[in-house]
């Protein structure tokens with residue numbers, strides 16, 4: 319008997335009420351302990367995809383199954399399903415009127431009816447793990463962006479989900495805070511957490527993902543290993559997309575300032591020519 | 600102005616102040632609850648909520664409280680429903696204040712980021728608990744300035760209830776002016792009593808708002 323994948327999407331199509339088809343023919347699986355990174359240009363439907371998996375956005379056709387059970391039919395117990403699917407947003411979305419501890423306890427106490435003492439022990443242990451043991455009584459506004467995002471991640475973990483969906487969780491962070499958040503995610507991956515990660519951090523995606531899904535205009539354009547995707551993308555769109563993250567040195571950059579100044583018209587023209595050739599290849 | 604007259608009138612004014620406070624307090628509770636129900640019904644887009652509340656809001660806002668009170672006090676008995684002046688006053692104030700409170704709650708609810716409720720849903724909270732534990736606390740904090748302005752407005756509006764013979768402060772003042780001709784004393788006490796009631800509300804509201812702003816909601 320084979321174990322069903324944690325997530326299975328089949329021919330998912332999603333259309334917003336204004337008529338825009340954000341997702342079309344989306345099919346893929348996420349196996350237990352697998353980390354799948356979803357990348358693609360802005361507006362291609364990455365957030366919509368995660369929101370559909372979590373039932374925040376209804377889909378028009380196709381199916382989504384969690385652990386082999388279809389969750390997109392009528393009568394889905396979304397509260398139960400969502401406890402199994404953690405979702406972390408780009409802008410943390412901590413609850414500003416609750417302390418860090420209050421944020422962590424809300425789900426366990428109000429949804430799972432957990433005993434307060436036990437939930438609190440668990441919350442403090444998780445805070446400790448992400449280096450925030452002393453911030454339990456603080457309010458979100460007292461934390462830095464990176465700290466808020468770490469709290470948001472463990473708030474999702476408090477529910478002990480089977481799979482974690484992360485939507486560009488470092489996109490709002492200052493560069494020096496990106497690392498502390500990604501380290502937490504790397505650690506989770508190391509522990510076998512199943513994750514579906516939307517990210518613009520290509521080197522992170524390459525390092526953490528078992529598989530890359532490249533979405534373009536609402537469709538999966540490429541689905542392959544990180545190695546293959548980043549070294550030999552199969553589609554033109556993926557190549558164009560990856561070029562956005564690659565910087566070629568500007569013409570004359572390697573020359574010293576003096577040498578650049580005396581560079582002839584001809585040689586600088588050759589340099590820029592060869593660059594533009596590369597881009598149009 | 601005679602000090603002895605003031606002293607003689609004081610007990611009656613105190614009693615009338617109590618009567619004013621009673622209808623103001625009950626009217627405030629009533630309109631807050633009514634406003635909350637309306638705002639929540641619109642928030643969840645309950646079927647029928649929109650047309651029903653639209654009719655109510657227009658009726659409530661475009662008729663004077665005096666007319667609403669007349670209708671309740673003199674009109675309803677014709678339909679077989681007889682209420683005392685106190686009940687009519689509270690119902691009238693609730694009818695009037697409900698639309699204002701609904702607007703305050705609605706704008707508060709709309710000011711809360713949609714992602715906040717989605718974030719609560721994502722944790723597994725149902726729509727009701729998400730509203731109660733996450734959205735409403737933030738919405739009400741954001742609605743505080745509108746809420747306190749409405750409260751002061753409503754307390755001032757209680758001053759017309761003597762029109763249906765409810766024995767409030769104005770009723771007592773009119774009584775003394777009409778019967779004893781001690782106009783200055785009666786008016787001085789009337790102003791003093793309204794100030795004593797309203798000033799603490801205004802100042803308290805301002806202090807409360809400062810505290811909430813200091814708490815820095817929204818980030």
Ligand SMILES: Nc1ncnc2c1ncn2[C@@H]1O[C@H](COP(=O)(O)OP(=O)(O)OP(=O)(O)O)[C@@H](O)[C@H]1O
Nearest residue numbers: 334335336338340359360361362363364365366367
């Ligand atoms: N509520 C909505 N109603 C209508 N269209 C929407 C809605 N939300 C998103 N869209 C549109 O759907 C498409 C996909 O949006 P989505 O947010 O999923 O993209 P994304 O890949 O997450 O982009 P980004 O990288 O900028 O976050 C976009 O064209 C967007 O404008």
Ligand SMILES: [Mg+2]
Nearest residue numbers: 364365366486
């Ligand atoms: Mg997005």
